[in-house]
Amino acid sequence: MKKEFKISMAVMALATVTIFSACNNSGGEAKTSDKDSSKMEMTHEGGDHIYACPMHPEVTGKEGDTCPKCGMKLEHNDNAGAPSNVSMQFTSNPATPKPGEEVTLSMTPKIKDKPTEQVPLDVEHTKKIHLIVVSDDLSWFDHIHPELNADGSYSVKEKFPAPGKYTLFADYKPSGANHTVDYLNVTVAGTVPAAKVYGADKLTGTAGDGFSVSLTPEGGKFLTNMAMHINGVVMLNGKEVDVTTLEDYLGAKAHMVVVSLADKKYLHVHPSVEGGKFDLHTTFEKPGVYRGWIQFQSKGKVYTSDFVMNVAEGNADNMKGMDMKKDEHAEH
Ligand SMILES: [Cu+2]
Structure with a gap:
């Protein structure tokens, strides 16, 4: 969380600079501890199949187990637990858009320390990247799908309705690695309107x-x-x-x-x-x-x-x- 905060501060301060997000969030969840991953490797070497939660790949176990986080049945997954060294290099053009202005959001998956290598992504739920966009007060939501360009980047157009900070969740799975969620930010120019205040549940x-x-x-x-x-x-x-x-x-x-x-x-x-x-x-x-x-x-x-x-x-x-x-x- 500290890292994400730093990155979002950096985006706000240096909105014109391409930010290489150094933090990997496996499904937005806590990272697998060293102890857990070594246990996982030993199981794998022993020739047993690995079962992992489809939504929380860091949760592994044996056949018939359920995920303590969401209650889903663990599924056979030989890739489970493989750490993702991938994160999105992200740009928005323009870098500080105006409300209602069309913005091109571009992102390229990059392997840490291998900036020139192309990173293939698996198709999940029929798309390679699911991009969820929310305003800072969560009053506005969008769900869009960047498409692959010839240069290996993915891009999509978006219009942000009002000034202020937006958080973008890029949800994707590098081939052979963990499901990953990168937290990205765009700040829209202008005077930020009053944040929506929430009361009771709205169900x-x-x-x-x-x-x-x-x-x-x-x-x-x-x-x-x-x-x-x-x-x-x-x-x-x-x-x-x-x-x-x-x-x-x-x-x-x-x-x-x-x-x-x-x-x-x-x-x-x-x-x-x-x-x-x-x-x-x-x-x-x-x-x-x-x-x-x-x-x-x-x-x-x-x-x-x-x-x-x-x-x-x-x-x-x-x-x-x-x-x-x-x-x-x-x-x-
Ligand atoms: Cu989607």
């Missing part, structure tokens, strides 16, 4: 054309220190939609991103489908205000619903209640 988000999505955290509240399950129901004109009837968007029935307001921590939430509803799992590491955006597709059109979640510190008292609910659920 129903309208999406246009009569669509809305409602979230319900299992156990009734959002807490840290536990794998959260959140139910997501899609409604169309007041009637529940079986989410299996939605079209695939980027190779899945929905995509969800959650970002913390205070430190812009990026959580890619994996929505699985259960009984015609979404079952979203994630882990909140710190208490505070989070915003979420879920995106899905119907009749060729992409819809976005947005949410406000107030996450409390999970402690012995409030988690006890959650466990009871969980047990009830398990007995069904």
Whole structure:
């Protein structure tokens, strides 16, 4: 976090300079400790298959294990745990755009200490880079996909609506290495408008054309220190939609991103489908205000619903209640 902060300060101060982001965030999560990675290597040398969480590749284990961070079943993955030495060399042109001005965002994956080497990226969810863009107060969100150019860079055009700082999460996977999220910044010129202030949870988000999505955290509240399950129901004109009837968007029935307001921590939430509803799992590491955006597709059109979640510190008292609910659920 300290490094990211330094980089964002540098971007603000030297917005015209290309910033080589030196920090690698594996899925925005804490780095694998040396102890864990040596354990992983030994397992690999022993000829056993490695199982890793699809969303948190640093979490490895054996077949049948589940990820303590999100509750997903670990999947066979021989690449799991391979450290990513890759980060995005990023430029925006113009470097300090005006509100509403078209900006070209360019990024090139670079291997540390090998600046001339081209870095192939795997296609994930039908794209090589998912770029999530949010305003500093998280009142504005966009999800775009830079496309590969002949020179090995990826670029995409964007228009930022208002002055102020924007955080860009470049979500990608170098071939043979870990899933990576780089945190980039663009500062838009002008007087920054007052930041949006958030109050209570907003768990129903309208999406246009009569669509809305409602979230319900299992156990009734959002807490840290536990794998959260959140139910997501899609409604169309007041009637529940079986989410299996939605079209695939980027190779899945929905995509969800959650970002913390205070430190812009990026959580890619994996929505699985259960009984015609979404079952979203994630882990909140710190208490505070989070915003979420879920995106899905119907009749060729992409819809976005947005949410406000107030996450409390999970402690012995409030988690006890959650466990009871969980047990009830398990007995069904
Ligand atoms: Cu994407």
